[in-house]
Each structure stands twice: as C-alpha cells, then as structure tokens.
Amino acid sequence: MNTIKITKATTDDVLKLQAIGRQTFSETFADVNSEENMKKYLDESFATAKLATELDNPSSYFYLAVLDEKVVGYLKLNTADSQTEKEALNALEIERIYVAKEFHGKKVAQALYAQAEEIAEEIKASYMWLGVWEKNFRAVSFYTKNGFVQFDTHIFRLGNDEQTDLMMKKVLI
Template sequence: MEITINRATRQDIRTLQEIGTTTFLETFAEVNSEQDMKAYLEESFSIAKLTAELENKDSQLYFALYEGRVIGYLKINLGQAQTEKQGLDALEIERIYVLKEFHRQKVGQLLYQKAIDIAYEIKATYVWLGVWEKNHRALAFYEKNGFVTFDQHIFRLGSDEQTDLMMKKVLSGVGESAIA
C-alpha cells in the first residue's frame, strides 16, 4: 500500500473540511453528545477557521493519500501558532487523524514521521501534543513513539470540558536525520 504525504493548500479547503469532520466524527461521536459534536464541528471545521489555519505561516497541514484519495491528515504548529505556548524551539502536533477503514495500516505512523522530520529540519528540541485522557488508542500510539505526559489542560468540546494529557518527546541529536 503506497501512501503519499502532500501539503494542503488554500485550494484544498473543502477536502480538509471533509476529512476533518469525517475523522473527528468517526473517532469521537460514540462517546460524546450529538449536540456537543455538532457545536465543535461547526466551529473547528468552518471554512473561515480552516482558511485561517491554512494561511497561518506557523501552521502546516498535510494529507495522507492512497490512490489519490485523502485518507488522513496532520496539522502541526510552530511558534505563535501553538495552542499552548511552549517555546519557539518546540513543534506541536495538533492533529493526526486517519479514516477508520485505514486504521492499523501505518498511515498515522507516516503522518507522525512527517511531523518528526519537520521537527528535525527546523531544529526543534522537542515535539508536544495534547490527547484526550480517554482516547486510549492515541495514548498508546504516542507512548509507543516515546512521548511522556508532562501536564494536562482542558479541551472544550461543545459544552463539555474534557481533560487532555499534554505529552512531549525530546528530540536527540537535533539536526540529524530523523530516519536512521
């Protein structure tokens, strides 16, 4: 299965909106109220919000494509775009989402590796992210990749306040290739 990773552009706004809402629904609809999901999706995946994300010089979005079809995506933040200020030497992975039918096919790992490669390119000293404390699948994925919990924060999904664990991975040999 050959998967390519391409950077999303302003022309990809509708595709980004579609993959974002679809993967978020697949991941969280069963464990959240319909009202909270609707409110979150309308705010977070509006054309205006996605346009601002794509136009922010400190944010980057990438699609995972299989046979020309977008099957997942990655959003990273640098500098002032980070959702929590961690430092200019950090890279935030804000989102890695993959269509459910492509889970367990290493798509998330490829998107993750893209983020790590960029972190090395920009000489970041660490990568961090927030993950819902009840998203055990994601927690296991990040722990397997060397992340450790260092704090927590509140993530608002509609009217529901949820706890995200903040995790980070310190990069060794900054400036070296991320792939041996």
C-alpha cells in the same frame, strides 16, 4: 495496498481538509459525546473560513495522507506563536493526527507522524508536544510507542463539555 503519499495542504485543499477533518473527528468521538457538543465543535473547528485562515498561517502546517487519490488522513502542526499552549518557541506541536477508521492499523498515522518528525528536524525543534484526550486510549498508546511521555494536563472544550487532555512531549535535542 498502494503507497500512501503525504502531501502539504494548501488553501486549494480546504474542502478536502474539511471533509477528512469532520469525518475522522466524528468517527473517533461521536459515540462518546453528545450530538449537540459534536455539532458545535465540528461547525466551529472545521468551518471553511477558519480552515482557510489556518492554512494561510505560516506557523502552521497541514499535510494530507492520500491513497489512490483519496484523502484518508491528515496532520496539523503548529510552531512559534501558533501553538495552542504557551510552549517554547522552538517546540513543534502536533495538534492533530487523524486517520479514517477504515485505514486504522495500516500505517497511515505512522506515515503522518514521520512527516511531523521531518518538520521537527527541519526547524530544529527542541521537542515535540501534543494534547490527547485521556480516554483516547488508542492515541495515547500510539504516542507512547513513539517515545512521548506525559508532562501535564489541560482542558479541551468539546462544545459545552470540558474534557481532560494529557499533554505529552518527546525531547529531540
């Protein structure tokens, strides 16, 4: 397997981001959610205009994991007021790390996570945090192995379904 390249996404990458976002979210959650709720979430969260606005936001960062010129995963980070919950302004939120199912277990998520750590260091974040669905055991295990601990819960809306996310954090300083 060739080396995974992590590249910063720009507005020129909006269609690549949309494609990998829709693919990976569907692969991860379609089997355990209704088709109607999945469609609503995918249409709203991965709309071209919404993603373009998010890519333009200076407090959010997107990175693509590329292997042999194919996007196989992505990372979304939020800082300051762009965080999805009111956390410290000097915190870094990992909003999304998603990897195409065929690349699970191939260190793609770990490479994306390393990029998050690098940004946290650059911006001198006091901690990183995230929300992860309580039933996404694979992701919970990944974050636990990387030093995150649960500190709260919050509600995540997937279409019309309210789901519980574990809020996890890793203190850096």
